[in-house]
Amino acid sequence: MNFPIIDSLHSMFYPRTIAIIGASSKPGKIGYALLKNVIDYGYEGKIYPINHESDEILGLKAYRRVQDVPEKVDLAIISVPAQGVRGVMEDCADKRVSGALIITSGFSEVGEEGRELEDQVLEIARKGNVRVIGPNMMGIVNTAGKLNALFVLPKAIPGEIAFVSQSGAMGNAILSLGSKLRIGFSKFVSIGNMADIDFSDLLEYLENDDATKVIALYVEGLRNARRFLRVAERVTRTKPVVVIKAGRSKAGAKAITSHTGYLAGSDRIYDAAFRQARIFRTNSIEELFDVAKALAYQGGLAGPRIAIVTNSGGPGIMASDACEDQGLTVPELDQVTLNRLMERLPPICSTKNPVDLVANADPERYRFAIETVGRDPQIDGVLVILTPPDAIIPRGSTTIAHEIVPLPRVIGKPIVTAWMGGVEVEEGIRVLEENRIPNFPTPERAVKAMAFMSQFLSRRK
Numbered sequence: 001m002n003f004p005i006i007d008s009l010h011s012m013f014y015p016r017t018i019a020i021i022g023a024s025s026k027p028g029k030i031g032y033a034l035l036k037n038v039i040d041y042g043y044e045g046k047i048y049p050i051n052h053e054s055d056e057i058l059g060l061k062a063y064r065r066v067q068d069v070p071e072k073v074d075l076a077i078i079s080v081p082a083q084g085v086r087g088v089m090e091d092c093a094d095k096r097v098s099g100a101l102i103i104t105s106g107f108s109e110v111g112e113e114g115r116e117l118e119d120q121v122l123e124i125a126r127k128g129n130v131r132v133i134g135p136n137m138m139g140i141v142n143t144a145g146k147l148n149a150l151f152v153l154p155k156a157i158p159g160e161i162a163f164v165s166q167s168g169a170m171g172n173a174i175l176s177l178g179s180k181l182r183i184g185f186s187k188f189v190s191i192g193n194m195a196d197i198d199f200s201d202l203l204e205y206l207e208n209d210d211a212t213k214v215i216a217l218y219v220e221g222l223r224n225a226r227r228f229l230r231v232a233e234r235v236t237r238t239k240p241v242v243v244i245k246a247g248r249s250k251a252g253a254k255a256i257t258s259h260t261g262y263l264a265g266s267d268r269i270y271d272a273a274f275r276q277a278r279i280f281r282t283n284s285i286e287e288l289f290d291v292a293k294a295l296a297y298q299g300g301l302a303g304p305r306i307a308i309v310t311n312s313g314g315p316g317i318m319a320s321d322a323c324e325d326q327g328l329t330v331p332e333l334d335q336v337t338l339n340r341l342m343e344r345l346p347p348i349c350s351t352k353n354p355v356d357l358v359a360n361a362d363p364e365r366y367r368f369a370i371e372t373v374g375r376d377p378q379i380d381g382v383l384v385i386l387t388p389p390d391a392i393i394p395r396g397s398t399t400i401a402h403e404i405v406p407l408p409r410v411i412g413k414p415i416v417t418a419w420m421g422g423v424e425v426e427e428g429i430r431v432l433e434e435n436r437i438p439n440f441p442t443p444e445r446a447v448k449a450m451a452f453m454s455q456f457l458s459r460r461k
């Protein structure tokens with residue numbers, strides 16, 4: 001009997017029991033790091049280390065084979081050398097394990113012999129109904145289920161972005177950078193060679209995963225492009241999918257063939273296909289983070305019309321230029337809005353869009369201006385820019401941030417910020433981002449993210 005892939009993936013992300021086959025008590029080994037990470041991240045289910053020579057590892061009773069485990073195993077994590085994986089998979093199939101992560105390298109990514117071995121392992125898995133992620137992968141994370149089954153260090157912080165990466169090391173770097181930038185993840189999957197479970201399966205699972213608001217993918221090549229596009233076209237109607245497709249250049253495409261063994265395919269075809277499936281293509285890790293964060297925190301913009309509120313003219317002009325470059329507009333404000341602004345703001349302020357509150361703008365001036373322009377029917381979202389006012393207004397960048405936090409709900413539209421500067425704005429940025437206001441260090445990056453936000457809703461129509 002074949003279990004639906006969604007159910008298999010669910011028991012891999014939320015396993016009640018995990019067997020780590022190749023678990024080791026020797027620091028420095030991958031089987032040690034895997035077990036230690038699962039324990040340290042606070043996994044609450046049962047952990048069964050499997051090692052054919054040890055009776056106890058890291059304080060847990062160890063078993064010689066997975067069949068010796070006294071209960072059903074939901075997730076097997078396999079970290080034994082390639083030649084041993086076939087036998088281990090036979091054991092997993094015999095034990096009726098629901099799903100397996102094959103960490104081990106040395107399969108189709110290394111050539112024909114490896115491919116044959118991969119096919120053999122997969123055949124055993126299929127017969128035993130064991131769904132497989134990998135081989136040649138780094139592990140998975142499910143922050144909501146307190147599961148960190150990686151052999152690398154970064155501790156993902158909980159959040160709403162699911163990230164699936166075809167490169168383990170890239171995933172490692174992105175998780176680590178995410179922690180530094182306070183960007184949280186719902187799930188992370190190092191997808192490896194995709195012998196069985198591929199991008200399409202994960203898209204289908206993540207489509208219905210309540211913890212995930214945005215799906216981010218690092219793609220080198222697709223196996224079944226037609227199915228991927230069919231699934232993506234459906235998923236992007238409700239959840240944004242953001243992609244980095246590596247191998248845009250000839251040199252990059254060549255590097256992919258030797259990395260994963262996948263044919264990179266023509267970049268122009270990928271580009272057209274992504275557009276058709278309403279997938280956002282980004283060209284750098286920075287852009288991937290920016291877009292995923294903006295969409296996860298504030299969702300889509302109903303249209304392209306942006307109000308800019310700033311305490312300095314220069315960045316307001318830069319933001320206006322960027323809006324035009326990115327297909328957004330900075331429209332004139334409604335007369336009612338202008339009248340309100342003129343009534344309450346000091347005469348030195350500019351009440352036209354961009355609204356310049358000048359250097360001594362305090363939290364109340366910011367709040368009033370954002371709320372007023374935010375309620376304007378000509379406006380779909382507000383970009384708030386701040387250059388450090390702290391010499392005039394003590395802790396101004398932080399107190400103004402606090403004032404902004406409730407405003408997206410008040411105006412019913414997204415707000416994005418650009419707190420510009422160095423250490424003096426750090427606390428304010430923390431306040432903004434902990435409260436899901438996406439902040440960017442420059443107006444240009446903020447505008448670019450808003451351009452993607454405006455496409456999300458319009459592409460769904």
Ligand code: COA
Pocket residue numbers: 021022023024025026029030031050051052053054064078079080081082084087088103104105106136137138167168169190
């Ligand atoms: N059943 C139970 N235990 C087994 C076993 C089996 N079939 N085969 C091996 N073991 C035990 C070993 O005795 C060893 O235990 P010990 O540490 O107590 O001595 C442990 O499991 C690991 O086996 P070992 O032979 O020492 O392998 P290793 O740890 O050197 O390497 C891999 C195993 C999987 C890490 C390695 O083959 C590999 O593929 N590394 C690359 C991984 C990678 O980069 N993946 C892609 C990331 S993107």
